[in-house]
Amino acid sequence: MTDTPAATPRCPICGSPREQRFRPFCSRACRDRDFLAWADGRYAIPAVEAEDPDDGERPLPERHQDDR
């Protein structure tokens, strides 16, 4: 991972040098792509979190009364 601040800013989508008129992206396609990914992620994230109810819902065994 090479991050050079002084170098030409890159498009976060495809890594090409960004275009001034489409910044921070290199083209309108990448800009639309980022928006789609963002919109898609907004709906995908809650769905993924809600689809994992198997973890964290385990009743702890509290039977230490007749241990001695």
Ligand SMILES: [Zn+2]
């Ligand atoms: Zn791009």
